[in-house]
Amino acid sequence: MRYKDKMYKIGAVFLLSAVILIFAISFGSAVEASVCCAKTIDGLSCQNVPQSQCPSGSQQAPTSCESTSFCKPGVCYSPNEGTCLDNVPRDVCNVNNGTWSETSPAQCSLGCCVLGDQAAFVSLVRCKKLSGFLGLETNFNNKITNEVQCVLSVQNQDKGACVYEKEFENACLFTTKANCDSGIDGTGKGTFYKDKLCTDPELNTICGKTDETTCVPGKEGVYFVDTCGNPANIYDASKINDDAYWKNVVRPEESCNLGTGNSKSCGNCNYLKGTVCRQSETGNRANYGDNICTNLNCVDSAGKARKHGESWCANDVGKKDSSKNNVGSRFFRHLCLNGEEVVEACEDFRQEECIEDKLVTSEGEFSQAACRVNRWQDCTSQTDQTDCSNSDRRDCAWINNICLPKNPPGLKFWEGQETQQICAQANAQCVVKFEKGIFGDEECSENCECLTDSWLNEQISTCNALGDCGPNTNWVGSAGNKAGYTLTK
Amino acid sequence: MFNRGKRGQATAFIIAALAIVAIIAVVFFVSGPRGGLLRDDASDPRAFLEGCIEEEFRENVELIASQGGELNPEGFIVYKDKKIKYLCYTNEYYKTCVVQQPLLKEQFEKELGRMLSPIADNCANNLVDALERSEKSVSKGEVKLDVEFSPGKAGLNIEAPLTVSDEVSRTYKNFEISYASEMYDLLAISENIVDFEASLGDSEITAYTQYYPDLIIRKDKLGDGSTIYNVENVVSKEKFTFASRSLAWPAGLRGE
Numbered sequence: 001m002r003y004k005d006k007m008y009k010i011g012a013v014f015l016l017s018a019v020i021l022i023f024a025i026s027f028g029s030a031v032e033a034s035v036c037c038a039k040t041i042d043g044l045s046c047q048n049v050p051q052s053q054c055p056s057g058s059q060q061a062p063t064s065c066e067s068t069s070f071c072k073p074g075v076c077y078s079p080n081e082g083t084c085l086d087n088v089p090r091d092v093c094n095v096n097n098g099t100w101s102e103t104s105p106a107q108c109s110l111g112c113c114v115l116g117d118q119a120a121f122v123s124l125v126r127c128k129k130l131s132g133f134l135g136l137e138t139n140f141n142n143k144i145t146n147e148v149q150c151v152l153s154v155q156n157q158d159k160g161a162c163v164y165e166k167e168f169e170n171a172c173l174f175t176t177k178a179n180c181d182s183g184i185d186g187t188g189k190g191t192f193y194k195d196k197l198c199t200d201p202e203l204n205t206i207c208g209k210t211d212e213t214t215c216v217p218g219k220e221g222v223y224f225v226d227t228c229g230n231p232a233n234i235y236d237a238s239k240i241n242d243d244a245y246w247k248n249v250v251r252p253e254e255s256c257n258l259g260t261g262n263s264k265s266c267g268n269c270n271y272l273k274g275t276v277c278r279q280s281e282t283g284n285r286a287n288y289g290d291n292i293c294t295n296l297n298c299v300d301s302a303g304k305a306r307k308h309g310e311s312w313c314a315n316d317v318g319k320k321d322s323s324k325n326n327v328g329s330r331f332f333r334h335l336c337l338n339g340e341e342v343v344e345a346c347e348d349f350r351q352e353e354c355i356e357d358k359l360v361t362s363e364g365e366f367s368q369a370a371c372r373v374n375r376w377q378d379c380t381s382q383t384d385q386t387d388c389s390n391s392d393r394r395d396c397a398w399i400n401n402i403c404l405p406k407n408p409p410g411l412k413f414w415e416g417q418e419t420q421q422i423c424a425q426a427n428a429q430c431v432v433k434f435e436k437g438i439f440g441d442e443e444c445s446e447n448c449e450c451l452t453d454s455w456l457n458e459q460i461s462t463c464n465a466l467g468d469c470g471p472n473t474n475w476v477g478s479a480g481n482k483a484g485y486t487l488t489k
Numbered sequence: 490m491f492n493r494g495k496r497g498q499a500t501a502f503i504i505a506a507l508a509i510v511a512i513i514a515v516v517f518f519v520s521g522p523r524g525g526l527l528r529d530d531a532s533d534p535r536a537f538l539e540g541c542i543e544e545e546f547r548e549n550v551e552l553i554a555s556q557g558g559e560l561n562p563e564g565f566i567v568y569k570d571k572k573i574k575y576l577c578y579t580n581e582y583y584k585t586c587v588v589q590q591p592l593l594k595e596q597f598e599k600e601l602g603r604m605l606s607p608i609a610d611n612c613a614n615n616l617v618d619a620l621e622r623s624e625k626s627v628s629k630g631e632v633k634l635d636v637e638f639s640p641g642k643a644g645l646n647i648e649a650p651l652t653v654s655d656e657v658s659r660t661y662k663n664f665e666i667s668y669a670s671e672m673y674d675l676l677a678i679s680e681n682i683v684d685f686e687a688s689l690g691d692s693e694i695t696a697y698t699q700y701y702p703d704l705i706i707r708k709d710k711l712g713d714g715s716t717i718y719n720v721e722n723v724v725s726k727e728k729f730t731f732a733s734r735s736l737a738w739p740a741g742l743r744g745e
Contacts, residue, residue, distance in 0.1 A: 040580075043563030046587050047580050065587070076591040085680065087577075087687035088588040096592045133640050220702075276702045278724065296702075309695060337698055337705050338723045344694070348712040351738035370693075377742060412740040422741060467741070 036065040038091060046071035046089040065089065074102045082125025084108035111142035112150035117176050118218045119154040121147040137182055160249070161198045163205055164190035172198035172205035174230040198230045199246040209246050213267060213289030215277035221252060222267025222277045222291045235267030237287040258293055269293035273363060274308040298336035306336035311369040313354035314343075316475045325350060325408050327468045329475040333369045346371035349410030353395065376405030380425050380466070400458060404465035411468040423469035426462050430455070460485060531619035538647055539666040541612035542605065546645070546668060549604045550727075554672065557590075557731035558597045560604060564589055566732045568709075568717050575715075576679070577686045577733040582714070585690045586735035588683060594676045598636045605645070609634040613649045626654045638673040671722040674701065675729040679720055682706075683733065686716075690736025714738065 037054035040047050046065045054060045065071035069090065076085045076093035077100075084104065093100035099107075113120045113127030115134055122130065127140040144150050162173045162180030164187045173184050180192040193200075198207040207228035213235045214225040223231040224240075232246060234255040239245035256266035258275060264286045269275040280292040296308035306312070316329045331346040331354035346352035356369040379396035380403060382388040388396045388403035395406045413419040430450035434442040449455050463470030463485060471484030531537050556562055557574025565572040576593065577586035590596055610632040620627045630650030637644045644667045651661040678697060685692035694706040707719040714737025721728040 040564075043565070044575065044578050044580070045564070045589050047578070049580060071587075073587060076588070078592045078595070081592070081594060083677075083680065085588055085591045085684055085687070087585065088591045092588065093591050096590070096596060098591050271702060309698060311695065335695065337695075338703075340705060340723075342705065342707055344708045345710045347710060347714075347738050349738070349740035351740070373738070410740055416743075418741045418743055 033062060034064075035060045035062050036068050036071050038070055045092045046073075059091075072102065074100050075104050075108060076100055077105055077107050079107075079125070082107070082123045082127070082129055084123065109142065110145075111140050112144035112153060114139040114141070114154055114178075116179060117154055117157055117159060119150045121150045136179070139178075158192075158194050160192055160194040161196040161200065161203055161205070162190040162192050163198075163203055164188070170203070170205045172203065172207045172228055172230065174198055174232075195249040197226070197232050197246055197249060198228055199226045199232060200248070201243075202247075209240075211240055211288040213286065213291045215279075215291050220269045220271040220276050221255075222269065222286070222289070222293060224289075235286070235289060235291070237265035240288060263293060267291070267293055271296075271308075294339075296337075296339050298339055298341050300334065300336070300341050306341070307363075307366060308336055308338065310367050311335040311356075312367045313356040313369045315354075325410075326477075327472050327474040327480075328410065330410070331371065331407075333371055344371070347373075349412075350374055350407055351409060353407045374405070374407050374409060376407065376409050379403045379405045399465065400462065402462060404462065405467070408465050408467045408469075413468050419468070422467050423463065426459065426466050426469060428459050428462075456487065531616055531623065534616055534620075534651065534653075534661060535664045535666060537616050537619070538609070538612050538649075538664050541615060542608060542645065542647075542666070543668060545608045546601075546605060546643070549601060550643070550670065550672060553597065553600055553604070554675070554727070554729045558593060558676075558729075559600055566711075566715050566717075568711075568732070571730075573717060573730055573732040575734060576683045576731045577735055579734060579737070582737050582739045584736065586687050586733060588687050590683075593680045593683070594638060594673065597672070597676055598638060602634055602636045605636065606632070606634045609645075609647050609649070613647070613651075616651070620653055624655065628652045638670065638676065640673050641669065641671065642667045643670040643672060669725070671703075671725040671727050672729070674704075675720050675722060675727060678704070678706075679718065679729050679731055682718055682720070683731075686733045686735040691716075 032050040032052060034048050035051050035054050037047055037049050038059035039045055039055070040049050040053050040058070041055055042053070048064055051060070059070055061068045066073065071089040071091065073087045073089055074093070076088035076096075076098040078084075078098055084107070088098070088100065090100045099105070107125060108123055110121055110123055111127070113122050113130060115130055115136060120127070120130060124140050124142070128138045131138045141153075144153060158177040159175065160177070162175050162184060163170055164173070164184050165171070166185065166187055173180070173190070174197065175184075177192050177194070180190045182189075184190050193203060196203060198205050199209055205228070207226040207230060210225055210227055212225045213222045214231055216223050216231045222235040224233055224235055226232055233250045234252060236245070236256040238256070252268055255268045258266050258268045258270065267277065267286070269277050274297040275293040275295055277291050278294040279290055280286055284292065286292045298306045298308070300306050300312075312334050314332045314334050316326070316332070330348055330350055331352060333344045333346065333354050335342045335344060346354055351374055352371040353374045354369055355372050356367060359366040359368065375394045376396065378394060379388065382394070382396060382403035385398045388394075388398045396403050397406045411419040411422060430447050432444060432448060432450050433446035435445045436442055444451065460470050464472060469484075471480065473479045553560055556572055557565070557576055559574050562572050562574035564575045564578060566575065574590070576590045577588050579586045613629060613632045617627045617629050628651070633648040635646045637646070644665065646663055646665050648663045649661065653659045653661075678701065682692045694708060697704055697706060703722050703724045705721045705723055707721070709717040711717065713734070715732055715734045717730065717732050719728055719730045
């Protein structure tokens with residue numbers, strides 16, 4: 001009898017172990033081990049993927065890519081271009097002939113690179129490369145530590161006519177004093193005349209007036225050009241033969257007034273107001289030369305005038321700030337760029353929302369919009385109104401004493417169980433008490449409001465506010481083919 | 490009266506026919522297939538090669554630029570029936586992407602060089618044929634091609650050793666040709682966008698328009714978290730398109 005009991009116990013333990021083992025095996029096969037794969041079957045480098053997505057020939061390790069040697073992210077330096085790129089896996093950088101390092105190397109330190117009358121905040125090697133392209137000597141200042149300072153450092157440089165001797169003639173280049181002093185075309189130091197144009201007869205140069213114009217890199221306006229190829233003053237058709245206009249530098253604010261842009265006689269374009277120098281097109285030519293101030297502003301799809309660089313919010317149906325977040329709808333940011341209305345979608349499933357504000361300028365309002373993460377995730381966990389309305393932390397609203405997302409997220413309700421879990425938070429039970437009268441009639445005595453349509457509508461709007469839950473219509477306006485809720489009494 | 494009218498009609502037809510033949514001849518001689526006879530003028534080998542390669546150069550630049558810089562990209566997304574290479578990618582949610590293609594300009598140049606090498610070789614053979622037709626003796630070595638983009642232009646260095654002999658002998662080692670192109674800036678800006686995607690998970694396109702007035706950047710965010718970028722120079726009409734998947738958000742909490 002004892003032996004039989006013992007055998008039963010052993011049998012039971014064995015059976016239990018077998019059951020646990022089977023569970024373990026099935027669980028193990030359900031959750032496949034993740035590996036860091038150097039090249040996945042889809043040809044993507046350094047991804048943490050299930051082992052089945054990593055071909056056997058590819059280098060892999062059963063850990064995250066950050067912990068491996070071959071896929072460790074770091075800075076990739078291009079010795080040829082002098083540029084640095086962050087978050088590049090070691091082997092990906094090396095295969096492309098870059099120089100990889102875990103932290104930013106000294107070559108990636110930035111400084112101010114002066115390029116004539118312009119500047120770039122780049123590395124030394126990059127500065128050498130850019131200077132080489134422009135045929136300038138490298139002028140790199142690593143003492144300047146930010147981009148704004150760098151740009152400002154070249155803005156107040158003296159500019160004027162640099163007269164130098166070339167083939168027994170007085171050649172001239174309109175440039176900065178620093179450039180003139182360092183010598184032009186290897187001819188030695190030139191003579192600099194601040195704020196003078198090369199066409200000034202007093203300088204006795206070979207450069208003369210023309211009726212041609214040019215767009216100057218880094219500048220907005222249309223400029224006259226002299227016979228030596230130097231830019232002169234801003235294009236003004238009325239001053240083409242005015243000798244005084246070809247002598248000294250005239251500042252844009254003292255030049256002709258462009259008005260509404262596309263002027264055929266004035267080239268005083270203003271990028272901030274939405275005009276810039278471009279080559280003129282057929283049917284819209286300037287009186288002289290091949291360049292004109294082109295209007296970059298737009299008229300949006302709603303017929304409203306928009307300035308170049310302006311952005312504004314819209315949703316799927318073009319209704320701005322629509323309070324109804326229909327199934328499948330998302331937010332969009334519209335931009336006016338170069339005369340074109342560009343549409344930029346925010347993250348799908350309303351995981352991003354569009355925010356908008358306006359700047360008031362002397363030229364009128366200037367709208368600015370951006371897609372921002374929709375922080376709806378912890379709304380329903382908030383029990384305090386202050387916490388709920390804390391816009392620094394979340395995007396929620398306190399409605400009917402419940403904290404709900406301001407913009408309900410979209411859900412993949414056609415797959416998985418998550419939508420049911422999210423929408424189930426709106427399940428509500430209301431116990432209504434009835435009192436029976438002497439004659440058998442019933443009369444509601446407690447929670448009677450739960451029997452009204454307004455209570456039902458309140459529950460439906462709570463349900464809708466949680467996400468794509470409850471009765472709803474999709475973004476093209478079609479209602480769902482089910483009620484979206486059940487009411488049991 | 491009737492005969493006179495008929496004769497006049499015949500004359501008109503003959504004149505019309507001659508005019509048509511003349512127009513066809515002019516069109517054939519001036520433009521012709523791939524530059525026609527004007528391009529067969531091999532007296533200037535550099536100009537001959539420049540004219541011969543240009544159309545293929547433009548077509549190939551447009552093709553690989555529309556696919557993220559590769560002819561047959563690995564790690565791509567199909568967008569509007571085109572394979573667009575991911576320059577930065579993560580398959581995970583809530584994480585910034587890992588750069589897939591550093592040194593973008595160099596890679597673009599290499600890929601374009603690979604595609605144009607057989608074309609350059611073919612053009613060099615056409616040059617030899619044209620020179621031989623003009624009774625010159627020509628010897629040609631192996632043709633190699635390098636592409637380098639710089640601001641405003643694309644430079645092609647064609648190493649094509651040629652010795653042309655008639656009364657005098659001339660030897661050419663390589664030919665340097667260049668075409669106007671704004672691809673250098675487009676690639677530099679694209680790499681900068683990738684840097685933002687890899688470090689911050691997104692990029693703000695209006696920041697670029699302050700510095701590059703001729704630029705339009707279009708961004709299309711897809712349902713799977715991928716973003717298609719299209720960087721265009723509105724003056725030269727050149728474009729560069731690439732994909733990125735960074736800081737993707739699932740639908741709901743887990744995307745189930």
